[in-house]
Amino acid sequence: MGQKKDRREAEQRRRAIDRAKKAVKKARKDRERRDQAARESASDVEDVTRMWDRDPRGMLAASPEFSLAALARDATPGWQAGRAAGERATVRRCELLSEQQERLFAAARGGATDSVLLILQGLDTAGKGGIVRHVVGQVDPQGVQLAAFKAPTEEERSHDFLWRVRPHLPRPGFIGVFDRSHYEDLLVPTAQALTGHADEHGQTWTVPREELDRRERDIARMEAEAARSGTRVVKVCLMVSYEEQGRRLRERLDRMGKQWKFSDSDLDTRDDWAHYQTAYEEVLRRTSTRVAPWYVVPADRKWYARLAVTEILVRTLAEIDPQWPSATVDVEASRTRLDRTMTPEALRAWSREKAAKEDLWIADDEAMAFAVDTLNADSRSDAALS
Structure with missing residues (x-):
């Protein structure tokens, strides 16, 4: 039983790390696409103006x-x-x-x-x-x-x-x-x-x-x-x-x-x-x-x-020439706070929390289904007696 639990936690850690790597890779690609789009947009603006x-x-x-x-x-x-x-x-x-x-x-x-x-x-x-x-x-x-x-x-x-x-x-x-x-x-x-x-x-x-x-x-x-x-x-x-x-x-x-x-x-x-x-x-x-x-x-x-x-x-x-307004938050502090939620350790913790919540949802669903079945059975019994 303990070995299964260890293997399950190890698998969850591996998946959390993979997700973190994918998130970083996606963020890098998104940034590159935005930079490229900005360069193309600037070129397009200049080209259309000249036309x-x-x-x-x-x-x-x-x-x-x-x-x-x-x-x-x-x-x-x-x-x-x-x-x-x-x-x-x-x-x-x-x-x-x-x-x-x-x-x-x-x-x-x-x-x-x-x-x-x-x-x-x-x-x-x-x-x-x-x-x-x-x-x-x-x-x-x-x-x-x-x-x-x-x-x-x-x-x-x-x-x-x-x-x-x-x-x-x-x-x-x-x-x-x-x-x-x-x-x-x-x-x-x-x-x-x-x-x-x-x-x-x-x-x-x-x-x-x-x-x-x-x-x-x-x-x-x-x-x-x-x-x-x-x-x-x-x-x-x-x-x-x-x-x-x-x-x-x-x-x-x-x-x-x-x-x-x-x-x-x-x-x-x-x-x-x-x-x-x-x-x-x-x-x-x-x-x-x-x-x-x-x-x-x-x-x-x-x-x-x-x-x-x-x-x-x-x-x-x-x-x-409307300008973007200044941020109303401390951007660096908010970025640091967000980054703390994206570390492998934080993602592993979230994965465990999510799994625990899913177990609770399953238990709640099973309890609700049992309660509904009990009520239906009671209703059928009352109908038979009447």
């Missing part, structure tokens, strides 16, 4: 003289390397974006006040949902605040148009995303004033020019206040061509999984295409500011739109 002719923000920003008629919706401004390279670059940039977002989130825990607000505008099928899924969706969702603004409710209409927007401005450390936004309160009235049509609910949002001017001033003031508080406002308008929108709408109608997204109001807007283009051009011109410029992204090529928006976000966060 752009220049900063896409400078090429895509809307000026007071901006003209939608001159915008080629299938163009790829600043990117000449083609689709395959663009898709690979998007993947690499999203990895960097994920790291930047984590640093932004962590920095806020250390007292930093920085955040980013991404505003997405564009007609239906322009690709706003794709940006949310394929770009913003690549970062930790815990650090993202997403808000989608539809037609205002009765309660929202009883307040100022920015009343429903302000609570959704991103907190420090977050990337906020507006899928459509308060700019609908400029775009829709401007378009309806040109078309003379109500919306699909029979409502009209047309307001006097003085009211539109006030809204523009209020938006500019809110964006300036957000910038002063540490929020970078990134406004992206995705512009799809008439032909490409038609193909995408037809795809929604032809695919069962897409039909739920279709609305006849999409066709109403398409019927008034020219008026909506005029409305977009006017609003983009009037509300593109130094603090919060509009980036007008050609959206016929989905891969380019996603690449461009990713690049804009990456460069914006690079300018913020």
